[in-house]
Amino acid sequence: MSDVARVAGVSVMTVSNVVNGRPRVSAETRLRVLEVVADLGYEVNLTAKRLRAGRTGTVALVVPRFDHPYFGELAGRFATLLGEKGLHLAVEQSGASREGELSAVSHARLHMYDGVILSVVGLHYDDVDRLRTDLPIVLLGEQVVPERFDHVMMANVEGARLATAHLLERGSRRVAMAGGTPSGPSTGASELRSEGWRAAHRDAGLEPPEDLLVPMPDLEAATAHRVVAEALARARERGALPDAVFAVTDQVSLGVRAALHDAGLRVPQDVRLIGFDDLGLVQHVPPGLSSVDPHNGWIVERATDLLLSRIAGSTEPPQHLVAPASIAARASTA
C-alpha cells in the first residue's frame, strides 16, 4: 500500500480510502491511484486488515467429518445463507473425537473467526461447559449442553415417534430399530430417537419390543450393513423377522437397505424401511427411501440468526431451540 502511495504521489491513507471505496477522494486522485494499483498488482492484505479491524468477516462451521453427506448438505446451506449476509464460511473438521473437537474449538484456533457453529457430536457435557464464551458460539447437535450456550437441535423424540407411528399405521407390527439403544440416560441422538420409537408403540397401545432394538458401535453405513445382516440371520433362525425397520439415520438406513437386499427381503413388500435426516440421495436409492425430514433449512436459519445477533453484541438469555420434524414418505413405506 505504501508502494502504491509513493508511486501515485499520495498518502497511504488516500490509497486506503480509494481501495475501500470511501468518499472524499477527488475523482482524478481516485483514478490515478486505481491505475497504480492495477500496475503494481496491489491487493489488500486481509490479515493486516483483520488485525486492525479486530474481526475477520469469517464464520467457522466445525463438523465431525467432511465425508458424511449430512454435514455436506448442512455446510452448503450455511455457506449460502451466510454469503447472503456478507459473511464467509470456512468449514473445519473435528474428527468426531473429543480431542479433535476440543482442539478445533480451542480459542487459539477460533480467534480467526468472528463466530463458530459447532456440531457437538463427541463432546461431553463437561467439555462443552469448559469452553470460554468470549467468542460467539452456537451449538448444534443432539447432546445435552450447558444452559449458557445457544443450541439448536432436531426434534429427535418427535421425529422418531412420527416415523414409528407411520410404520405402525401402515400395519407393521414388528418394527425394529436399527441403531437403537436400550433404555438409559437420554444423552444423544440414538437414545432420544429410541425414546420416540417407544413412545409411538405406547401411543398405539403396544409394548415396545425391546428385543427388536439393534445397537451399533457407530452409525456408518458399512457397520449397519454388517450388524443388520447378522441380526437378520439370527431373527430368521428364530422365525422372528421384523416387518419394518426404523433406522436411526439415513446412513444406517442405507446399510439396512443393503442388508435386506442381501437377505432376499423386499422393500416394502416384506419389510418397510424409514430413516432419519432426509439426505438428498435416499430418494434415489431403490425403491426410494422414506425418511424423517429434520428441517435443516430451519435449523440453519435459526443457528445463523442466533450467531449473527451474538456477533452483533446481543446479551439476550441463551436460547435452546428444537426444529420441527415431518415425514418424507416414499415407496419404502408404501
Next chain:
Amino acid sequence: MSDVARVAGVSVMTVSNVVNGRPRVSAETRLRVLEVVADLGYEVNLTAKRLRAGRTGTVALVVPRFDHPYFGELAGRFATLLGEKGLHLAVEQSGASREGELSAVSHARLHMYDGVILSVVGLHYDDVDRLRTDLPIVLLGEQVVPERFDHVMMANVEGARLATAHLLERGSRRVAMAGGTPSGPSTGASELRSEGWRAAHRDAGLEPPEDLLVPMPDLEAATAHRVVAEALARARERGALPDAVFAVTDQVSLGVRAALHDAGLRVPQDVRLIGFDDLGLVQHVPPGLSSVDPHNGWIVERATDLLLSRIAGSTEPPQHLVAPASIAARASTA
C-alpha cells in the same frame, strides 16, 4: 500479552518465549508467566501472529459444492493428510459457477492461506490463465489448464475405457453412456470419459453406438434419474433397450439405478451398471454398484506434496499428473 508481561513483571518478549515454548527462559520465570497466563485467561491472537509471520499455517481447498459426496470424501482425505504435516485445512465453496470460483480464488480472499488446492470445475481455460501465481496453487479436476500450474487429474479416458471394456467383456453389447457427450473438443470429464467409452468399443472391434450416449444438463442424481427415465421410455418404444450402462459419475449412476428400478429393469440381470468415482456409499446401494476407482488417495497425496513443495519455495517446472485408475467390481456388473 503486555498485560501478562506487566502482571508477571517481565517483558512481552519473555511472555512470547514462554507461550511458544522457546528455550532460554528460566524455569521459575516460565512458571510465573504460565500462572499469570492462566489467571488472566490469555490466548494468543493468531491474526497478529500471522501478520508478523507472513504465513498462516492454513491451506484452503476450494470445491464447487459442499454437498457433493465426492468432495466430502476428498476434503476428509486432505484434512487428515495436511493435519499430519502440521497444517490446517479450511474448505471453501465456489458454487460451481465461474463467478463463484473466480471470487473464491481472488487474491484478496486467498491471501489468508499459505496455499490453495482448487478444483476447477466451472472455470474456463482463460479464467485460470488469468490467475496470478504469487500464491502456491495446485489445480484439481478434469479441465485442460495452463501449463504453468501444477495439476493433478484422474485417468478419465483410461478409467472410462476400463469400465466400458469391463461391460463388453461380460457380454454386454448395447452399452449406453449416461452423461456422455457426442464427439467434440475434449475439455471436461464428460468429454474425456466419452472418449474412453469409444476407445473400448473400438478396441473390441465395435463401432461406438453414438445413439446410446445420453447427455445431461448437469450431473446431479435427480437429473440423471429424470433424463434416463425418459431415455428408457423412448428406447423401449423402439424396442432398443441397452443391456448395460456406464454412468459418467457415481451420482449419475445413482440416478440411473433409480430410473432402471422405476422401469422394472433388474440390475444386473437385465442391465449391467457401472459408475465412476467409487464413492463409499455405492457399495451399499442394491445390488452393490460397480465403479471406477479414481485413486483419490493418490490424488490427495500428490496434490499435497506439490503444494507443500511450492510453499517451501520450489521452482521446479510445473507438473501435470494423472492418477491411476482401476475397476471396483461389484454385483451390478456380475
Next chain:
DNA sequence: ATGAAAGCGCTAACAT
C-alpha cells in the same frame, strides 16, 4: 480532499 501519527498483537534481531 488529503495527510501524519499512532497502534492493533505479535516476534526477529539485536542488545545487555
Next chain:
DNA sequence: ATGTTAGCGCTTTCAT
C-alpha cells in the same frame, strides 16, 4: 536469561 527496538499492513483519529 531477559529486555529493547522496530515493524508486519492496515485504519482510526485528528489535523490541515
